[in-house]
Amino acid sequence: MSYPLAAAEGEGFVSPGPGTFVFPPLFGEGTFFTKTMLIVVLGSFAIAVFYYLAARRAATVPGKLQFAGESVYGFVRNSIALDAIGHEGRKYVPYLATLFSFIAVLNISGIIPVLQFPATSRIAIPLFLAIISWVIYNAIGIKRQGLVGYFKNMMFPPGIPWPVYILLAPIELFSTFFVRPITLALRLTFNMFAGHLVLVLFVLGGEYLVFDKGGLVGIAAGSVALFGSIVLTFFEGFVQLLQAYVFTLLTALYIGGALADEH
């Protein structure tokens, strides 16, 4: 086997690219329902069933399921809503808990066997969630401080000599109004995108080294890669939960900022 020709013969290793994230329709040509959409539907259904069963027979001494549901909800309430917003945060716990559960489940689908694809690595889902959060925190700010007051507090932080505002006000407006939702969406998307790509690369690369390339070096290196993919799967699980937490926390902090800026 001559190596320079390997690629031309179709035997070389083809590394996974952005194409990994595009799926054909599940039910054949001409239909639109893809694996990503299936994961979103399954995930939403799983969350609904989980919370329904957890809350169905609310007892003073909670069962296992009720305990699990209350743990998640309590975590969002205490560690995110009350911590980031203050006592007013109680009102926003339902939204934040829904957001956290939805993102966490769609992230974790990346390491669940068979599914093995984080639906949030497609930009549409985080972007839509970021737009919802954006509408909510802006609406709260405008409701609380008035339209003029909200933008005044946003664009003119007190204590700067007035000529400098000409320079700084557009920056503040752009950063709070446009950059915030975009970074919110991109951070989640590309964390999931990169994590999934690395996992796929380790698995496919390891498989290629062990089974196609072979030899002592190939099998040794491939085994390391395949073992690494197992370690990385656990690491990915950690990142996926962390990113769900970060997205929810930042939404809470933005809501807190919109509530608290009145002077």
Added chain:
Amino acid sequence: MAPEAPDESGRGAGRQGESDAWGAFGLMISGVAVWGGVGYGLSVWLGNQIFVMLGLLLGMGASLYLVWFKYGRA
């Protein structure tokens, strides 16, 4: 607001730090984007490329000052 004071002190310092880090990042991006964009518009209009550079430098300087002003003091 006086009644909120006890809750405000209960905020986790690490959580505020997380928000501040992304806030500073957003300001740096915004400064370059806004004033760099203005400079680009000016240079297209007046046909002199120096305005792009001036705009970018102005944006960087202004956003650095804003980051220091909002997060860097005390």
